[in-house]
Amino acid sequence: xxxxxxxxxxxxxxxxCIPFCPHDSxxxxxxxxEHGLPTVYFKEDHPCSGCRYCAVMCPEAAIEIFK
Amino acid sequence: xxxxxxAPETLIRTPSHYCPGCGHGIAHRLLAEIIDEWGIRGKTIxxxxxxxxxxxxxxxxxDMCEAAHGRPPAIATGIKRVHPDNVxxxxxxxxxxxxxxxxEIVHAASRAENITVIxxxxxxxxxxxxxxxxxxxxxxxxxxxxxxxxxxxxGYPIRICELLATLEGASFLARTSLSSPKDVLQTKEALxxxxxxxxxxxxxxxxxxxxxxxxxxxxxxxxxLKFIEEKMTxxxxxxxxxxxxxxxxxxxxxxxxx
Ligand SMILES: Cc1ncc(C[n+]2csc(CCOP(=O)(O)OP(=O)(O)O)c2C)c(N)n1
Ligand code: SF4
Ligand code: SF4
Ligand code: SF4
Ligand SMILES: [Mg+2]
Numbered sequence: 483x484x485x486x487x488x489x490x491x492x493x494x495x496x497x498x499c500i501p502f503c504p505h506d507s508x509x510x511x512x513x514x515x516e517h518g519l520p521t522v523y524f525k526e527d528h529p530c531s532g533c534r535y536c537a538v539m540c541p542e543a544a545i546e547i548f549k
Numbered sequence: 550x551x552x553x554x555x556a557p558e559t560l561i562r563t564p565s566h567y568c569p570g571c572g573h574g575i576a577h578r579l580l581a582e583i584i585d586e587w588g589i590r591g592k593t594i595x596x597x598x599x600x601x602x603x604x605x606x607x608x609x610x611x612d613m614c615e616a617a618h619g620r621p622p623a624i625a626t627g628i629k630r631v632h633p634d635n636v637x638x639x640x641x642x643x644x645x646x647x648x649x650x651x652x653e654i655v656h657a658a659s660r661a662e663n664i665t666v667i668x669x670x671x672x673x674x675x676x677x678x679x680x681x682x683x684x685x686x687x688x689x690x691x692x693x694x695x696x697x698x699x700x701x702x703x704g705y706p707i708r709i710c711e712l713l714a715t716l717e718g719a720s721f722l723a724r725t726s727l728s729s730p731k732d733v734l735q736t737k738e739a740l741x742x743x744x745x746x747x748x749x750x751x752x753x754x755x756x757x758x759x760x761x762x763x764x765x766x767x768x769x770x771x772x773x774l775k776f777i778e779e780k781m782t783x784x785x786x787x788x789x790x791x792x793x794x795x796x797x798x799x800x801x802x803x804x805x806x807x
């Protein structure tokens with residue numbers, strides 16, 4: 483099982499990573515980053531297959547995936 | 550823990566100035582991934598345009614040069630002729646390449662200049678607040694076409710790949726999109742093919758990338774991807790229009806023997 487880490491300092495809350503996750507494991511948080519932008523978080527109780535779709539879509543390279 | 554994906558080293562770790570969901574960020578990342586994977590950071594030289602990606606040299610850790618609006622192909626020509634063993638690419642928007650830079654791109658292609666052009670088609674002038682571009686779709690609303698693009702007064706969208714495919718000097722021409730993970734990965738493959746064309750000294754290559762500009766399309770980033778898939782690809786069909794390695798059948802056109 484893989485897991486994802488979002489660098490919130492780079493995330494701009496564009497949501498492009500969210501609809502492509504086959505496990506619905508990413509969602510918007512209520513947390514704003516230091517630039518005042520909304521951010522995404524990985525739902526820790528959801529699975530991650532490590533498919534990388536989220537990272538492939540991210541315009542900010544804010545997503546790292548680990549196994 | 551083993552990393553399955555991490556940001557490429559060629560991408561400088563600094564927050565970008567791009568709006569949320571902007572296609573430029575995805576395209577920069579793909580370029581940086583290829584440069585890392587092929588180990589060509591020391592020999593790649595990029596030309597930045599005028600447009601939102603004018604600051605591309607702040608994000609790619611390679612040698613880069615800034616060109617006057619529309620002139621990256623001319624500067625790239627000079628650099629490549631002096632340094633034939635370097636990998637030289639231009640990165641240009643649709644205003645830069647298809648409006649003010651139309652003469653440069655046509656002549657660079659017809660000279661079979663051994664450079665790779667990355668053409669980011671977002672159907673708008675992003676940097677200057679969303680005016681009509683040569684690639685704006687019919688009926689598309691922009692700040693200069695508030696009622697939508699009307700062909701009687703604003704003309705028709707220009708299809709750059711199809712236009713350049715008539716030139717013998719163009720060796721690889723492809724149009725891809727950034728509208729889904731599959732499309733992004735296909736864009737990466739097309740960019741690699743462009744660099745391969747140049748490295749094997751096969752001549753001019755151009756990859757047109759349909760990219761979102763959510764802010765001046767006045768939609769959310771996710772809606773922008775749908776707009777590309779449902780609307781933009783109707784005017785700009787995806788595909789390979791010319792390929793020196795094989796005979797291709799251009800969408801809507803004749804098979805082209807290269
Ligand atoms: C000689 C000159 N003419 C006009 C401009 C104004 N200008 C700046 S960017 C731009 C067009 C940008 O559109 P595009 O190339 O599509 O890039 P985008 O911002 O959409 O990525 C224009 C007309 C300029 N900077 N220099
Ligand atoms: S790697 Fe795949 S499964 Fe994991 S969070 Fe990203 S999109 Fe979802
Ligand atoms: S795609 Fe990247 S920048 Fe956009 S919301 Fe997801 S992590 Fe944030
Ligand atoms: S205006 Fe459009 S092209 Fe420019 S940074 Fe914003 S989203 Fe990107
Ligand atoms: Mg543009």
